[in-house]
Amino acid sequence: MKYFTPEPWATALGAAWPEYRKxxxxxxxxxxxxxxxxxxxxxxxxxxxxxxxxxxxxxxVTWSKSxxxxxxxxxxxxxxxxxxxxxxxxxxxxxxxxxxxNPPFSLNWPVExxxxxxxxxxTGKTVDSTHATLRMMPTLLTEKGEGMLIANQSTLxxxxxxxxxxxxxxxxxxxxxxxxxxxxxxxxxxVLYFSGTPRPVGGFDARDLVHQALRPKxxxxxxxxxxxxxxxxxxxxxxxxxxxxTSGVSRTFLACTEEMERRRDPSASRCNVTLDxxxxxxxWVSAFQERTHTIPSDLADFLRSINRKHPLELTLxxxxxxxxxxxxxCGIWSIDPxxxxxxxxxxxxxxxxxxxxxxxxxxxxxxxxxDAEELLCEKDFLHxxxxxxxxxxxxxINWRKTEKRPRxxxxxxxxxxxxxxxxxxxxxxxxQDGKPIHFIFNPDKVDTTQETHxxxxxxxxxALPVVVDITSLKADQYAANLALLDELETLTP
Numbered sequence: 001m002k003y004f005t006p007e008p009w010a011t012a013l014g015a016a017w018p019e020y021r022k023x024x025x026x027x028x029x030x031x032x033x034x035x036x037x038x039x040x041x042x043x044x045x046x047x048x049x050x051x052x053x054x055x056x057x058x059x060x061v062t063w064s065k066s067x068x069x070x071x072x073x074x075x076x077x078x079x080x081x082x083x084x085x086x087x088x089x090x091x092x093x094x095x096x097x098x099x100x101x102n103p104p105f106s107l108n109w110p111v112e113x114x115x116x117x118x119x120x121x122x123t124g125k126t127v128d129s130t131h132a133t134l135r136m137m138p139t140l141l142t143e144k145g146e147g148m149l150i151a152n153q154s155t156l157x158x159x160x161x162x163x164x165x166x167x168x169x170x171x172x173x174x175x176x177x178x179x180x181x182x183x184x185x186x187x188x189x190x191v192l193y194f195s196g197t198p199r200p201v202g203g204f205d206a207r208d209l210v211h212q213a214l215r216p217k218x219x220x221x222x223x224x225x226x227x228x229x230x231x232x233x234x235x236x237x238x239x240x241x242x243x244x245x246t247s248g249v250s251r252t253f254l255a256c257t258e259e260m261e262r263r264r265d266p267s268a269s270r271c272n273v274t275l276d277x278x279x280x281x282x283x284w285v286s287a288f289q290e291r292t293h294t295i296p297s298d299l300a301d302f303l304r305s306i307n308r309k310h311p312l313e314l315t316l317x318x319x320x321x322x323x324x325x326x327x328x329x330c331g332i333w334s335i336d337p338x339x340x341x342x343x344x345x346x347x348x349x350x351x352x353x354x355x356x357x358x359x360x361x362x363x364x365x366x367x368x369x370x371d372a373e374e375l376l377c378e379k380d381f382l383h384x385x386x387x388x389x390x391x392x393x394x395x396x397i398n399w400r401k402t403e404k405r406p407r408x409x410x411x412x413x414x415x416x417x418x419x420x421x422x423x424x425x426x427x428x429x430x431x432q433d434g435k436p437i438h439f440i441f442n443p444d445k446v447d448t449t450q451e452t453h454x455x456x457x458x459x460x461x462x463a464l465p466v467v468v469d470i471t472s473l474k475a476d477q478y479a480a481n482l483a484l485l486d487e488l489e490t491l492t493p
Contacts, residue, residue: 003180004030005102005150007066010037012219016172016193016226017098017146018239023047023249024073026100027082027136032057032075034100034150036066039073047096047253048077049085076250078257080264086136087115088256092291094249095142095196097239102150103133121163131159131166134192138169141196144237153188167209169194171236172229175213176222195236255287262286272303272333275342283307295332303327311346318370318394321347356469365464366427366455370394372465375429381461383434391430396423401444427458 005013010033014021021043026035029048035057039046048057060072078085108126111119117139118132130151137147153175160167167173172193177185210233216222262269272289274282283303289295302323306314314320327333328343335343360367369375374391377384384390400421407416427439438452458464471478 003183005034005037006179006181007033007037008219009179009222010034012216012223012226013148013150013191014038014040015223016174016230016234017148020239021098023096024098024100025096025253026102027085028102028104029055029057029077030102031055032062032077034102036063038098038100038148039063039067039070041067041070043070043073045250046073046075047250048075049080049082049257050077051079051081053079055079074250076254076257078254078260080257080260082133082136083109083113084260084264085256086118088259088288089140089253090115090117091294092252092256092288093293094140094252094256095145096140096147096249097142097145099137099140099145099147100150101133101137101147103129105130105152105155128155128159130155131163134159134166137192137194138196141169141194143196144239145196146236146239147192147194147196149192149194151190151192153190156190156192167192169196170209171195171234172210172212174226174229175211176216195234197236251287252291255291259286259288269334271336271339273327273339273343274336275339279342280308280310281306281339289332299326299330299332303333311343315346315350318373321350352473355473356467358471359469360467362459362464363455365467366459368465368467369427370425376463377461378463379461381457382437383431384429384437384461393428393430395426395428397426397440398423426452427455429462 014037017038019040019042021038021040023045024035024038024043025047026032027049029035029050030052032046032048032055035046035048046057048055055077057075057077058066059075063070063072107129109129109132111122111125111127114127114132118135119127130149134149134151137149141147147169156173170192174191174193175188176191178187178189180189210229212225212229214222214225216225270284270286272284272286276282283306285300285303290300306324311324314324324343325347328335328340354368356364369392372392374389376389377386380386398421400419403418403420404415405418407414424440424442428436429439430436435451438450439455439458440452441455443452443454
């Protein structure tokens with residue numbers, strides 16, 4: 001049977017919370033009564049989650065009944081297992097300013113389903129849901145955040161005896177008679193209040209946790225008692241209006257809940273990489289993937305940058321080709337099978353498509369050097385030593401120079417100075433000791449303040465890439481074409 005916290009009692013429980021409550025979160029929200037009771041005129045956003053698909057935080061009409069004249073906050077309620085949602089919150093480092101947790105009583109969760117922060121030090125096969133939820137609290141609070149956990153008092157006492165350090169973030173433990181309708185009032189409810197403010201050096205001290213057994217006759221009595229306890233014992237940093245630590249947290253929370261739903265129903269998932277009917281890539285990065293710290297931002301940026309690009313375009317430059325290969329192999333992105341095959345084929349065809357028709361000279365092999373990440377020195381040159389490999393970078397540079405060119409002026413032959421501009425490929429080798437050395441087709445074109453040599457010098461001192469021509473790469477097709485040429489010659493009169 002489900003029990004929901006009556007709104008008047010929820011309001012009273014909020015007396016031990018700060019007055020400023022812009023953003024509220026309940027990961028066991030039920031019918032939303034706890035959140036409506038805890039909210040006040042400063043509340044602007046309310047987020048919730050519950051395994052029950054009928055759970056709701058209520059709409060504007062419901063909120064107006066609970067708080068006449070109050071502007072209804074923006075609500076976001078998801079439906080899913082907290083054990084599925086919690087790892088996603090950790091992965092995106094989601095933190096809340098005000099968090100309420102009211103786990104189901106007398107329910108055990110398999111330890112094997114829990115992420116590391118929750119199962120550390122546990123020896124059994126199952127763990128009480130209250131204990132696991134208790135361990136969630138400090139990992140989900142901001143620096144100034146505060147939390148509330150409602151549980152069975154006897155369960156909390158048992159957990160405290162076995163694992164007292166799990167209460168390290170709690171500052172108040174209030175025991176009160178059950179306020180749930182239909183439950184024997186002699187049943188005690190334990191309410192833990194948490195502070196996200198880091199404790200001073202020295203760690204947990206049981207004396208820091210205030211235990212209070214309260215016996216209020218009315219909800220007003222409870223509110224007064226809790227407000228007094230906060231005034232006397234709360235030592236954390238209180239949330240105030242300028243505090244904006246959770247700016248954007250609602251979007252991150254929504255991203256996590258959407259990811260939870262996608263993982264629950266893989267058939268509804270959307271691939272990160274697909275092909276359109278024109279053969280161009282269509283890429284997409286989910287809101288969750290944009291926020292998770294496990295995916296480097298440069299990977300997400302690259303995936304977005306190749307949207308609407310043809311796969312063959314991405315194989316022309318080494319850096320893009322390597323990044324594309326990483327997209328395929330890293331296992332992070334979901335790739336449509338057709339797109340996967342097309343990308344792999346484009347990369348494998350790269351060498352074959354750019355192979356020369358006939359063998360090339362040493363200097364011509366420099367045209368294929370952009371595939372190399374380092375070069376082997378075959379003959380000592382400046383700082384470079386035979387037998388050592390040196391990192392290679394390539395870049396396109398702009399150059400300019402002034403030339404004297406002939407002209408005819410007033411019928412007489414003369415000369416004039418002409419500014420010539422252009423671009424060229426510059427290769428740079430990086431010795432371990434010493435400045436980088438540049439190589440370019442015509443060193444006279446570049447700034448003489450940087451040491452630059454010709455491509456012939458590069459070819460004379462370093463091993464250049466082996467370039468396989470068509471006669472070797474496509475030997476069968478080459479031989480077949482030669483046979484056709486011979487046949488054509490016999491047909492020629």
